[in-house]
Amino acid sequence: MKKLTPYNAKRVEEEMLAFWNKNHIFERSLEQTKDGEPFSFYDGPPFANGLPHFGHSLVTSIKDSIGRFQTMRGRYVERRNGWDCHGLPVEFEIEKKLEISGKKQIVEYGIDKFNAACKESVFTYKKDWEEFFERIGRWSDTKNAYATIDTSFTESVWWVFAQIHQKGLIYKGYKSMPYCPRCATPLSNFEVNEGYKDHVLDPSLYVKFKLTDSDEYMLAWTTTPWSLPGNAALAVKEDADYVKLKLSDDSGNSEVVILAEKRTESLNADTFEVLEKLKGKDLVGKSYQPVFALHNLPKNDNLYTIWSADFVSIDDGTGVLHVAPAFGEDDLALGQANDIPVLQTVDNEGKIKTDIGLEGFEGKFFKGADKQIIEHLSSKGAVYAAEELEHTYPFCYRCDTPLLYYAIDTWFIAVSKIKDRLLATAKDINWTPENISTGRFGKWLEGARDWAITRNRYWGAPVPIWVNQDDENDYIVVESIEQLRDLAEGTPDLSDLHRPYIDNVIIKKDGKTYRRVEEVIDCWFESGSMPYAQKHYPFENTEQFEQSFPADYIGEGLDQTRLWFYVLHVISTILLDKPAYKNVLVNGMIMAADGQKLSKRLKNYPPIEDVFATEGADSLRFYLLSSAPAVNADYMRFDRDALRDINRNLFMTLGNSVSFLSMYAEIDGWRPKSLDVPTDLTNPLDIWLVALVNQTIENVTKAAENYDLAKASWPVYELVDELSNWYIRRSRRRFWKSEDDGDKADAYTTLHWALVTVCQLLAPYAPFASDYFYRHLVEDITNAPESVHLSTWPISTTDSSNILEQMAIVREVVNEGLAARASAGIKVRQPLANVTIASPQSLSKELLPIITDELNTKNIVVENAKELKVALDTNITQTLQNEGWAREVIRNVQQARKEAGLDVENRITLTLTTTDKQLSAAIEEFEKIIKNEVLATTISQKSQKLSFSKNVTIEGMALSISLQKA
Numbered sequence: 001m002k003k004l005t006p007y008n009a010k011r012v013e014e015e016m017l018a019f020w021n022k023n024h025i026f027e028r029s030l031e032q033t034k035d036g037e038p039f040s041f042y043d044g045p046p047f048a049n050g051l052p053h054f055g056h057s058l059v060t061s062i063k064d065s066i067g068r069f070q071t072m073r074g075r076y077v078e079r080r081n082g083w084d085c086h087g088l089p090v091e092f093e094i095e096k097k098l099e100i101s102g103k104k105q106i107v108e109y110g111i112d113k114f115n116a117a118c119k120e121s122v123f124t125y126k127k128d129w130e131e132f133f134e135r136i137g138r139w140s141d142t143k144n145a146y147a148t149i150d151t152s153f154t155e156s157v158w159w160v161f162a163q164i165h166q167k168g169l170i171y172k173g174y175k176s177m178p179y180c181p182r183c184a185t186p187l188s189n190f191e192v193n194e195g196y197k198d199h200v201l202d203p204s205l206y207v208k209f210k211l212t213d214s215d216e217y218m219l220a221w222t223t224t225p226w227s228l229p230g231n232a233a234l235a236v237k238e239d240a241d242y243v244k245l246k247l248s249d250d251s252g253n254s255e256v257v258i259l260a261e262k263r264t265e266s267l268n269a270d271t272f273e274v275l276e277k278l279k280g281k282d283l284v285g286k287s288y289q290p291v292f293a294l295h296n297l298p299k300n301d302n303l304y305t306i307w308s309a310d311f312v313s314i315d316d317g318t319g320v321l322h323v324a325p326a327f328g329e330d331d332l333a334l335g336q337a338n339d340i341p342v343l344q345t346v347d348n349e350g351k352i353k354t355d356i357g358l359e360g361f362e363g364k365f366f367k368g369a370d371k372q373i374i375e376h377l378s379s380k381g382a383v384y385a386a387e388e389l390e391h392t393y394p395f396c397y398r399c400d401t402p403l404l405y406y407a408i409d410t411w412f413i414a415v416s417k418i419k420d421r422l423l424a425t426a427k428d429i430n431w432t433p434e435n436i437s438t439g440r441f442g443k444w445l446e447g448a449r450d451w452a453i454t455r456n457r458y459w460g461a462p463v464p465i466w467v468n469q470d471d472e473n474d475y476i477v478v479e480s481i482e483q484l485r486d487l488a489e490g491t492p493d494l495s496d497l498h499r500p501y502i503d504n505v506i507i508k509k510d511g512k513t514y515r516r517v518e519e520v521i522d523c524w525f526e527s528g529s530m531p532y533a534q535k536h537y538p539f540e541n542t543e544q545f546e547q548s549f550p551a552d553y554i555g556e557g558l559d560q561t562r563l564w565f566y567v568l569h570v571i572s573t574i575l576l577d578k579p580a581y582k583n584v585l586v587n588g589m590i591m592a593a594d595g596q597k598l599s600k601r602l603k604n605y606p607p608i609e610d611v612f613a614t615e616g617a618d619s620l621r622f623y624l625l626s627s628a629p630a631v632n633a634d635y636m637r638f639d640r641d642a643l644r645d646i647n648r649n650l651f652m653t654l655g656n657s658v659s660f661l662s663m664y665a666e667i668d669g670w671r672p673k674s675l676d677v678p679t680d681l682t683n684p685l686d687i688w689l690v691a692l693v694n695q696t697i698e699n700v701t702k703a704a705e706n707y708d709l710a711k712a713s714w715p716v717y718e719l720v721d722e723l724s725n726w727y728i729r730r731s732r733r734r735f736w737k738s739e740d741d742g743d744k745a746d747a748y749t750t751l752h753w754a755l756v757t758v759c760q761l762l763a764p765y766a767p768f769a770s771d772y773f774y775r776h777l778v779e780d781i782t783n784a785p786e787s788v789h790l791s792t793w794p795i796s797t798t799d800s801s802n803i804l805e806q807m808a809i810v811r812e813v814v815n816e817g818l819a820a821r822a823s824a825g826i827k828v829r830q831p832l833a834n835v836t837i838a839s840p841q842s843l844s845k846e847l848l849p850i851i852t853d854e855l856n857t858k859n860i861v862v863e864n865a866k867e868l869k870v871a872l873d874t875n876i877t878q879t880l881q882n883e884g885w886a887r888e889v890i891r892n893v894q895q896a897r898k899e900a901g902l903d904v905e906n907r908i909t910l911t912l913t914t915t916d917k918q919l920s921a922a923i924e925e926f927e928k929i930i931k932n933e934v935l936a937t938t939i940s941q942k943s944q945k946l947s948f949s950k951n952v953t954i955e956g957m958a959l960s961i962s963l964q965k966a
């Protein structure tokens with residue numbers, strides 16, 4: 001073994017990247033395992049039109065480490081990259097880039113040109129992603145990446161869509177949907193979830209609606225004044241108590257208002273008098289006068305009357321609900337059940353419509369009209385009070401526009417119908433952390449709602465529905481390109497399925513003409529279809545698909561619980577009645593050191609390139625993966641000191657340990673012969689290290705199999721610490737000894753095997769350093785795999801000895817003894833005559849020399865006792881004193897050797913001169929030991945100038961050291 005240069009992360013990582021690339025190590029790891037049992041992994045694809053950032057390092061490290069671990073276990077882990085390419089985020093970016101906004105301007109610009117611009121943009125940052133993956137050590141097959149814009153991908157998405165339709169679960173509904181007026185499209189409820197904002201300031205308006213047959217007013221409350229022109233009804237709670245109040249103002253004017261009795265709490269008691277109590281049902285059926293006079297109202301007797309509705313709350317507002325079927329889910333449902341017309345006063349871009357009798361408000365953005373509407377109603381005397389309130393309001397998660405509920409025709413998947421199956425199949429999913437199963441995910445399934453899957457947009461997979469132009473209820477759902485080609489009029493070019501080309505494909509059947517609906521498919525539907533579509537299933541790769549479904553493992557952040565994890569589950573349950581994945585690891589989130597979100601603007605985290613260049617990708621990976629919160633859906637604070645600590649205490653320490661072995665192996669010409677576990681060991685330190693490594697193998701393997709990455713990685717850090725600070729420290733002398741006896745050979749074999757195993761255990765988490773050290777350790781072994789990532793995962797051998805417990809007792813005794821020394825003020829280098837150990841546990845005889853050595857004592861007496869106690873004989877005789885000084889001399893000479901740049905094996909000529917008689921006597925008494933320890937051929941106390949000299953003091957006594965290579 002050659003000598004090893006000190007560990008430097010950047011140099012090592014760049015060297016390993018070059019080695020992997022040149023020697024195709026990733027490809028070979030796949031080739032080598034291709035007959036192994038497949039381990040299926042689905043990649044949650046990133047959008048290639050956004051740059052990778054610091055936060056991505058966590059999920060990237062997790063995905064890579066699991067792939068590497070399973071590969072070393074002999075599984076065949078296909079790691080295919082994917083790119084999400086469709087959807088609102090891309091369209092929004094392109095609108096900004098082209099300086100256009102809204103659908104009208106897109107159509108004017110040209111759908112073909114707009115979509116071409118979207119297509120061109122989707123891979124803008126593909127190279128940045130690939131470089132990021134490479135630098136952080138994520139192995140994935142980027143050459144065979146799939147993209148959601150591929151025609152083959154879309155064809156499978158159509159097939160999935162058609163399957164769901166054939167099961168009777170796709171329907172068209174006129175529903176009030178969360179709607180982004182800027183994007184002019186409805187959003188699914190889980191998309192809405194992404195965009196709630198707290199502390200949004202909105203009006204809190206009390207509006208008076210005059211009853212037709214009396215001078216009394218219904219008092220309603222709303223936070224959306226803009227929706228009042230669309231008011232079509234009022235609603236009360238049938239069985240609740242209501243009151244008629246006489247309200248008086250300062251000038252003696254009074255009027256009568258009606259509201260829920262409970263809600264009078266919110267009024268000032270001095271200003272009203274209760275005239276009458278009544279029930280909600282007494283109000284039902286009464287008609288009232290609208291606060292806005294719209295033109296061309298539909299003829300309908302149900303308009304502007306009071307209804308009973310269960311969803312009316314008497315815990316807030318006034319217990320009188322303003323019902324606008326155009327702008328509310330419950331409102332529309334009430335309207336549809338009772339034939340109340342929808343008064344649509346807002347167009348699909350969120351602007352107040354023209355020519356409907358709303359002069360003065362026309363063309364205003366809905367929310368922007370609030371103030372003017374309040375002023376208008378106040379001047380008409382229709383306002384009881386106008387205040388402001390802070391509440392939570394949804395915004396478009398992509399363009400940040402306030403959403404509204406908007407009645408629109410949309411296609412749905414009837415998810416609510418299959419809720420029981422969703423819950424049943426979810427039982428087979430193993431979650432990390434476990435509580436998400438019944439918590440965040442389970443609760444979401446319990447409340448599952450129908451999924452709006454169409455978007456009134458341009459850049460997406462087209463909805464494969466062609467509708468009869470004469471009968472909207474007669475439509476064809478196309479499930480393949482071939483089927484469309486058969487049905488289509490003429491011979492359309494179907495190589496690109498995007499709009500606007502697909503819009504021109506017309507189906508003629510039995511004399512009827514079918515045209516495609518305008519919408520595109522929700523891009524989340526595509527994400528949920530990726531298990532099938534990435535393989536172009538069922539059109540090809542049937543066997544491959546079957547082998548890869550369900551995934552053994554997927555992983556993303558907590559937000560995906562109700563997004564990607566959910567849509568995968570919905571689709572697989574409908575199609576195959578089973579979950580799409582067996583194991584899911586939900587990662588947490590990296591926060592800045594101060595607990596804030598990572599922010600580019602605040603610069604509250606280091607640039608990732610800087611981390612790569614200093615602590616290295618391995619340190620970052622190990623730091624993240626060994627953090628329990630980070631790999632268990634929780635928040636972790638990024639602490640650069642902790643990262644540095646890993647760099648130093650794990651990688652540098654491991655490097656020093658490998659260096660130590662290499663250095664002595666070089667001196668002794670020792671060569672490792674195999675990677676087998678050493679056997680027939682006699683030295684308790686060797687037996688202990690083998691047992692400790694075995695125990696670590698067992699623990700970390702179990703944890704990795706259970707996707708508990710913190711417990712799979714951290715014990716390796718502890719093992720390296722034990723190996724370096726106990727095994728090597730205690731074994732140093734065994735490597736020094738010049739006689740080539742069996743004990744020394746055992747020390748070599750044991751340490752070598754332990755270090756190789758450590759590299760293997762580290763390989764999934766720190767792929768660079770582990771491979772670098774591994775390659776150094778095995779370079780002399782023929783037949784050893786060329787890379788740690790081509791080696792097989794170590795298997796622990798059982799160990800029936802109780803060496804680990806025994807050594808633990810020894811460590812405890814030593815700690816106790818060193819503490820006693822410290823409190824007695826006696827340096828460790830000062831030998832003692834005797835130490836008495838009172839111990840409740842029996843001490844192994846073989847291990848006593850370790851205690852003797854560690855506590856630097858001539859003798860040990862062991863006694864039985866209830867409690868551990870270590871007593872020192874503090875009587876220092878002259879000889880002991882001299883030996884202590886001699887030890888100090890040795891330490892100083894060793895230091896001088898280092899400073900003189902000598903190799904450990906170099907023999908020296910040494911002079912030690914002092915005017916102090918006592919020190920001189922001590923040197924004389926222990927000359928032989930000094931000579932031995934510092935590899936001096938001669939020691940002279942006569943002053944002579946050798947090539948290296950230095951002066952030191954030992955307990956106030958001056959000593960001149962002079963030495964040179966013998």
Ligand SMILES: [Zn+2]
Pocket residue numbers: 180181182183184396397398399400401
């Ligand atoms: Zn939007």
